[in-house]
């Protein structure tokens with residue numbers, strides 16, 4: 194219980210907190226729900242009525258303990274089957290940071306959910322059962338984290354209580370993981386030995402593992418530096434909506450509304466509008482609270498230009514000396530999200546930034562075996578949860594960066610023209 | 623390299639504005655569901671920000687159960703007048719009169735479920751293809767599974783097991799004729815975020831949220847306000863208490879909390895130390911473990 198925790202909140206500090214989005218991965222029973230439950234409970238994000246409700250259900254189902262997974266498993270079918278089917282989002286805050294957790298199910302048949310959760314995450318926690326060590330699932334989850342360009346991974350070696358808190362066990366797993374992860378591109382990997390059940394190294398330092406000198410999990414989450422993860426170099430402003438007030442007061446106002454997806458924009462900057470190629474200068478950066486001296490990701494602003502040029506939704510403002518790639522032929526890593534397989538030569542609707550177009554699948558280069566990380570070239574059927582590399586041709590040119598350079602100008606979704614479902618998640622190479 | 627940091631509330635604001643603009647661009651006829659409660663007040667503020675200096679390009683709509691707090695309706699009309707916005711009101715009572723809906727039986731018949739019928743009828747009447755709601759994922763476990771863009775079939779139903787994945791900033795609002803979307807720009811906000819935002823933006827809210835004297839009856843642990851819509855049971859009686867409301871909804875199922883908070887900072891301190899979720903005071907969610915999921919499947923907000 195944590196009733197002694199300081200209850201008062203300092204609003205000024207609250208407003209200054211930053212935001213960390215993280216996703217959790219691990220195979221069934223590695224302790225994900227227990228860990229999330231503990232983080233939520235210790236940060237007081239679980240309320241009494243929620244606790245009462247899950248206690249009541251746990252008792253009714255004859256469980257000997259309070260099943261914290263009932264908190265995250267929000268759908269009837271999930272509770273009935275005792276598994277997590279869909280991504281659930283959870284929130285908690287400490288005086289330092291606000292956190293958004295996307296809790297995704299671990300099974301292979303839910304790769305699409307992990308990809309979804311990972312697409313907006315700054316950090317991934319990958320759970321490993323200390324008794325089992327690095328297993329196929331660990332590799333798969335890490336590969337997805339790497340593919341989705343999550344810059345920070347915390348490998349939590351859980352259930353240390355079941356291996357007598359032995360340092361050798363931790364170090365062996367750490368080494369195994371490092372050997373495997375050298376094939377991936379994750380710049381920041383940390384290892385923490387924990388017991389989610391007993392709380393060791395989650396919020397408080399473990400007395401059972403005095404040999405561990407690193408930070409606790411919560412301390413790491415609170416302090417990991419994510420401010421430089423966003424691209425502040427390559428200025429990108431996809432136009433979302435054109436604002437024309439048509440009132441007397443703002444008769445000539447013409448503003449381009451959108452979200453800055455890269456770089457920094459300032460009044461006076463020379464900009465080029467794509468695809469037209471016309472250039473102009475930024476006159477003002479407008480918000481209802483006044484004009485801004487600069488705009489950077491992920492701000493939603495309205496830009497006005499010195500000269501009137503024809504710009505509409507789907508166009509992009511960039512700087513003349515730093516332009517994105519521009520092509521109709523685009524190579525992608527694709528994760529397939531739908532039961533209906535990808536159709537070679539099939540046509541799909543494609544969404545990229547604020548632009549919508551159509552595309553045709555020109556080629557499937559290979560499929561990934563996501564457990565071994567081998568390329569499979571003789572079987573190129575891409576079905577639900579498969580990841581592969583494809584070439585597409587779009588009906589009109591896309592202005593894009595590689596996903597490695599910019600997550601938001603480097604990602605696309607494919608939509609089935611008939612069912613309107615989102616069927617593919619693509620990362621531009 | 624210089625680093626740029628946006629605080630969490632600014633990030634949530636930017637996200638919500640992005641969503642609103644996306645809806646304005648992707649849909650023909652959006653509407654913002656407005657109840658006069660704190661979440662919808664925040665929504666209106668965000669809509670103003672998203673389209674300034676123009677007016678936001680959609681009307682407001684209130685589904686009126688007839689079981690309202692007078693203060694909430696007064697506040698609503700006052701706010702709409704100040705905004706110069708277009709407000710549509712559709713009444714559950716009309717749906718009942720037309721035989722399309724029927725009141726529940728019992729000592730506090732809730733019209734909460736009935737709103738769905740009136741809402742779906744209104745969506746069809748005006749051919750709205752997207753309806754903004756102020757729902758947040760932290761409110762309730764079925765809501766935790768909601769998408770920003772939540773697809774509804776031609777019957778207005780939510781199919782939680784078959785939702786479209788949402789990745790990055792890419793929102794898929796494509797649909798067939800007759801279908802529509804519910805859109806939740808505040809998905810990632812918590813109750814605390816909403817209060818902090820109201821405080822930092824200095825937004826007006828109905829005085830129901832602040833402490834006042836009120837006659838209430840205690841029923842199943844909930845403090846229900848005295849009204850014409852509640853029938854006292856045998857041993858029940860009204861008593862005066864010092865209370866305020868954490869949510870403002872249908873009078874028959876919105877419980878008060880005992881509180882002396884008379885300003886936003888006190889409310890914020892109360893929220894910080896609260897041991898009950900805000901919906902813990904709502905009788906409609908207590909009906910069963912999946913009450914919200916079931917109502918949402920039918921087309922509830």
Ligand SMILES: Nc1nc2c(ncn2[C@@H]2O[C@H](COP(=O)(O)OP(=O)(O)O)[C@@H](O)[C@H]2O)c(=O)[nH]1
Pocket residue numbers: 219220221222223224225226227228262351352353354355387388389390391
């Ligand atoms: N001994 C021990 N058991 C744990 C620990 N963490 C989780 N467990 C248990 O492992 C089982 C599965 O945990 P759960 O959180 O449901 O795993 P999930 O499937 O990854 O969500 C439960 O019985 C937990 O009590 C730990 O650190 N030590």
Ligand SMILES: [Mg+2]
Pocket residue numbers: 225226262277
């Ligand atoms: Mg679980």
